Amino acid sequence: MRCPRCFNEDPSWFYLGSKGWYCRRCIGFSRMLVCETAELPEPEPKEPLDPHLRLDYPLTAAQQRISDQLCELSETQDVLVDAVCGAGKTEIVMACLQRRLQRGQQVAVAVARRQVVLELAKRLAAAFPDLSVIPVCQGYTQKTEADLIVCTTHQLYRYPRRFDLLVLDEPDAFPYKGDPVLHGIARVSCRGQIVYTTATPDAELQARIRVGTLAQLKLNRRPHGYDLPVPHVVIGPGIWLLIQLYRWLKSKQKAGKQALIFVPTIQECYRLKALFSLRFACGALTSKSEDQDETLRKLRAKELPFCFATTVLERGVTISGVDVCVMLADHSVFDEASLIQMIGRVGRSFACPQGDGLFLCRQRSAAVERCVKRLKEANAAG
């Protein structure tokens, strides 16, 4: 027996209900009977569109080369766009989306996190002014049909066998990473090819590259041509790290710069925010924050100089001119990928192509060392 949605074959997850066997591993997406495999509807053919693509800046030669290769390779196989943070992955895939839409094919961009979906939908709507682009995620589920759908990976359950091209952004991010149900739902939603875009491909994607089921396109340089920021690592006892953080924030305050301070846990986030609020104007942003959108708006509008955040902000968010500190960077919550992503928030824009990164650790950590090594390697290779 095999679940048609999450491809589970473990018999202990199946239950015989009144209408037949169903899988309980993906029951959160409502009951799907095992016998429903053949009943998945074929999507109706769409009219070809002629979307005009408007980019804020022309693609660099390297970006253009990757974009052209992607258009070609993605016709026949799944592709991984392995580009460093801030290399313009979204812009690179846009031509590919445009080409598919011109043929009347159905496309979608799926991201693991809701916050990133909202930002990405805005960027794609600006890039494709002729198209209806909608975000589909928690709080945005009234309208689920459009020319171009930007959704969380959870919401892909709404579109079985729908997409000819699915762009899966940050497949190594929680909650998509390691969740077999979400992997299954993504596979079911796509009847064509999947394009993965990330700066930190996980072991699963790397294994697929090795066996040849996934083509890899690599880009090690940001469009403005500057090196990736390599963080300064400070190791010391907890109280020393707090003093270092205070001094670092003080220097940012003097320089009039914004800073994001990543912390490993929600509790730690609110604790540090309370402590540093005595001296600095700062906010906190976690998955439990009720004012997530408002805090992010303030950050972008430069109304909030400092913000403590958990890994909820580690990906897909661009705040121009921001510096980054990772408090307790040696914590087990942070792996190499998340550290690279967090430091990748620095120097993303043409206006501020450089910035400052600081890792505060209580002890040496393999993840921190690998992160620094990888950033240096990318700079050398770029």
Added chain:
Amino acid sequence: MPPAERCLWCGGPLLNGRTISELLFVDDELCGKCRGLLTPIAGQVKLGDLSVQGLYVYDEAFMKMLVQYKECMDEALQNIFLKPRQDSLRRRYRRAALIPMPSSRAKREKRGFDTIPQLFFGLRLPVVPLLEKTDDYEQQGNAKQRQSAASHIRLIPGVSIPSGPLVLIDDVLTTGSTLRAAQALLPQAHEALVLAVNQRFLPPDPRPPFSFQRNKRGFPH
């Protein structure tokens, strides 16, 4: 992991968070941690002439489980609410006939099962459907709309009413309007059994003095 050893809510091992006495004497389909998410209550709620026995507080944890059972159509959860108390409830209501509150026909057909009778199936008492919805009226969330639901149920024409005691059964006591309307149609019913009771009907701390509700450390209160 065989199905019987997997917690029906979290999917983890059934042994998680269970005490030795629970392992020996309590037959449950939830692990100790998930059982601890539900807040059991003691005592009864008075609703006019009707005395309503509730089992749990209608809180977020209960609501999530009920939504998975009803909206995601996860029939496997049908016994999790009654399981630890079904023997005592069966003894208590052994002479009674259970009268389920009706659900809409469209939803019943879509699900393939009737939610309320199946929730009480574990009691192994006769369930007699005496009531039906007059149309496919959808019960809504807000209190005003729920109260108007009262006018949408009626006795099934031609049905014979059992002679023994009648116990009205429902999943949640939200405003009490459905149970009140049912009692108006069946005045001989003086008792009701619901799985969860809205906080508004409960005293500030509705937990029984000794319960299987756990504190954060996993120890019983």
